[in-house]
Amino acid sequence: MIPVATPVIDEEEIEEVVKVLRSGFIAQGPRVAEFEEKFASYTGTEYAVATSSGTTALHLALLAAGVGKGDEVITTPFSFAATANAALYVGAEPVFADIDPLTYNIDPEGIEELITPRTRAIIPVHLYGQPADMDPIMDIASEHDLMVIEDAAQAHGAEYRGRKVGSMGDAACFSFYPTKNITTGEGGIITTDNEEIAEMASVLRAHGETERYRHTYLGYNFRMTDIAAAIGIAQLAKLDEFNRRRAENAAYLTENLRDIDGLETPFVADGVGHVFHQYTLRVPDVRDELMEFLNGEGVGTGIHYPMPIYMQELYRRLGFKAECPVSERAASEVLSIPVHPALTSDDLEMITGTIRAFFER
Numbered sequence: 631m632i633p634v635a636t637p638v639i640d641e642e643e644i645e646e647v648v649k650v651l652r653s654g655f656i657a658q659g660p661r662v663a664e665f666e667e668k669f670a671s672y673t674g675t676e677y678a679v680a681t682s683s684g685t686t687a688l689h690l691a692l693l694a695a696g697v698g699k700g701d702e703v704i705t706t707p708f709s710f711a712a713t714a715n716a717a718l719y720v721g722a723e724p725v726f727a728d729i730d731p732l733t734y735n736i737d738p739e740g741i742e743e744l745i746t747p748r749t750r751a752i753i754p755v756h757l758y759g760q761p762a763d764m765d766p767i768m769d770i771a772s773e774h775d776l777m778v779i780e781d782a783a784q785a786h787g788a789e790y791r792g793r794k795v796g797s798m799g800d801a802a803c804f805s806f807y808p809t810k811n812i813t814t815g816e817g818g819i820i821t822t823d824n825e826e827i828a829e830m831a832s833v834l835r836a837h838g839e840t841e842r843y844r845h846t847y848l849g850y851n852f853r854m855t856d857i858a859a860a861i862g863i864a865q866l867a868k869l870d871e872f873n874r875r876r877a878e879n880a881a882y883l884t885e886n887l888r889d890i891d892g893l894e895t896p897f898v899a900d901g902v903g904h905v906f907h908q909y910t911l912r913v914p915d916v917r918d919e920l921m922e923f924l925n926g927e928g929v930g931t932g933i934h935y936p937m938p939i940y941m942q943e944l945y946r947r948l949g950f951k952a953e954c955p956v957s958e959r960a961a962s963e964v965l966s967i968p969v970h971p972a973l974t975s976d977d978l979e980m981i982t983g984t985i986r987a988f989f990e991r
């Protein structure tokens with residue numbers, strides 16, 4: 631089976647982890663500090679605060695940005711549930727704006743009409759590795775005095791008009807889950823140029839301690855370990871090469887699938903550097919049949935995501951409603967196929983050949 635995603639781990643990561651284990655310093659320590667410095671420098675931000683996951687990064691970023699009870703947070707319903715759950719964690723209410731049908735990212739045109747006196751923040755997601763349309767989003771935010779927290783969980787290294795994702799909003803959150811463009815096992819990081827957000831996030835990450843055993847705020851244990859950071863440092867050095875291979879694989883897939891009637895290959899907007907966390911086809915009529923066929927032939931697939939977040943059982947029970955027909959349609963038509971850097975040219979040929987065989991039946 632060709633998996634739809636897989637971590638790429640070499641001897642280097644293994645050696646770095648062994649070094650940490652031998653050092654005796656295995657919780658948050660010098661390797662986390664080094665990883666934060668390198669990640670901030672890569673992203674082009676002043677600060678980075680490493681966390682235990684992308685989800686805890688979002689949770690802390692919202693808290694540190696002052697988003698809380700009674701606030702509304704405008705975001706996309708076409709994302710992993712953690713994006714909206716983060717708003718719920720801090721007592722805020724996610725409000726869902728529909729997506730652009732081509733990029734699957736939040737449509738800036740739909741944001742303004744959802745703004746109320748309670749709106750505090752916008753969380754755009756750079757879905758599948760393609761940056762959201764940040765210029766109009768930042769304009770709306772500055773006009774209405776809103777915070778912008780980028781959910782960059784899927785977009786390490788992606789660029790928007792010459793700027794790296796993670797450097798445009800008030801803060802941004804990345805995930806290092808094993809399927810992501812780089813991994814630390816579990817892990818996340820917040821990037822920001824805002825000193826107060828960085829400081830507050832790092833205090834809240836460790837029990838709200840402003841000094842040892844002085845608990846000034848209700849904090850958490852959302853720390854990253856040095857074991858994870860050692861993996862992250864080795865992975866970060868390879869990120870550009872991983873992304874180059876993802877882009878090359880995506881170009882091959884598009885070249886060999888674009889002429890098939892019955893599917894649409896991914897759209898890449900002008901002025902963006904897409905890092906293809908996922909390579910996602912739109913298959914309007916036979917998505918589920920194609921998925922079953924591919925899985926039967928040994929090609930892994932994924933549906934990102936099978937329903938808009940507001941249709942999840944949790945959100946229905948909480949009474950959430952939204953009108954996002956573009957997201958609902960996408961949920962029934964998208965299908966991700968392998969694009970990860972470990973694919974061989976035989977794998978790529980096999981994937982495109984199998985898809986062609988399905989449509990030629």
Ligand SMILES: Cc1ncc(COP(=O)(O)O)c(C=O)c1O
Pocket residue numbers: 683684685686709710712713755781783784804805806807817818
């Ligand atoms: C868009 C998005 N946001 C948030 C997360 C949460 O990250 P994590 O799994 O590291 O908690 C993920 C990934 O899982 C994601 O894809």
